[in-house]
Amino acid sequence: MEHEETVDIVASGASETYPSQVGSLKKGGYCVLRGHPVKIMEIATAKVGKHGSAKAKITGIDVFTSNKYEEIHPTSHNIDVPNISRIDYTLVDIARDGFVSLMDEQGNTKEDLKLPEDEEGAKIRDLFENGATVSVTVMKAMGQERIMAGKEI
Numbered sequence: 520m521e522h523e524e525t526v527d528i529v530a531s532g533a534s535e536t537y538p539s540q541v542g543s544l545k546k547g548g549y550c551v552l553r554g555h556p557v558k559i560m561e562i563a564t565a566k567v568g569k570h571g572s573a574k575a576k577i578t579g580i581d582v583f584t585s586n587k588y589e590e591i592h593p594t595s596h597n598i599d600v601p602n603i604s605r606i607d608y609t610l611v612d613i614a615r616d617g618f619v620s621l622m623d624e625q626g627n628t629k630e631d632l633k634l635p636e637d638e639e640g641a642k643i644r645d646l647f648e649n650g651a652t653v654s655v656t657v658m659k660a661m662g663q664e665r666i667m668a669g670k671e672i
Contacts, residue, residue, distance in 0.1 A: 535661045536601050541575050542594035549601055549660075552588040555581045556601040556660040564594060582658060583665050601660040610653040610669070613644060619666070621655065632657065635666055643669035 536551055544550055548559050557579025565574045573594045580587055582603075592598055608621035613634060621629040634640045643666070646653045651671040658667045 534602065536599035538597040539600045540594070541577070541592045541596055541598050542573075544575070544577065544598070544600075549582070549603055550577065550579065551599040551601055551661070552577060552579050552590045555586070555588060556583070556603070556663075557581050557588055560587075582660060583663050603658060603660045605667070606657050606659070608655050608657060609672075610643065610647055610655050613647055619655075621657070629657075632664060632666055639668060640666070646671050 539550070542564075544559060544562055546559055546562055550557060550559060559577060559579045561576075561578040563576045565576070567573045571593070574591055575594050576589065576591050577598075578587065578589045606623065608623055608629065611620040611622050611628065613619050617633045617636070618630060619632055619634050621632065623629070634643060643653055643655060646669065653669050654672045655666050655669040657664055
């Protein structure tokens with residue numbers, strides 16, 4: 520009898536978020552508010568009152584859409600913090616529809632991102648059209664990706 524061996528390839532199993540105590544969050548850090556990964560712009564704590572625990576009012580800006588979100592949590596509770604990664608790519612081409620061709624250090628190409636339609640996107644396009652070699656930084660969090668910055672190399 521012969522046995523056939525099958526191997527399934529799955530993702531690394533790394534979670535998109537990890538828990539952190541609200542009281543340990545800092546301005547400039549990241550957390551998840553209303554299901555969106557945000558950069559914390561302001562965190563204000565109210566002292567312990569007669570009833571209950573200290574509260575923290577967290578104000579954050581979505582890292583992908585720039586929308587503003589606010590939530591109030593007890594400082595002793597946990598809140599999700601997104602696992603954020605930044606990867607640098609070399610810009611190979613910009614298509615007419617705004618999608619870009621990127622290449623990583625290993626020579627793998629990525630063609631599923633669109634150039635942002637903001638000042639940073641205009642800067643990247645100008646550098647590329649003027650013949651410069653452009654490096655772009657892609658931020659990835661909670662299953663979303665976006666080109667955040669570009670510079671001439």
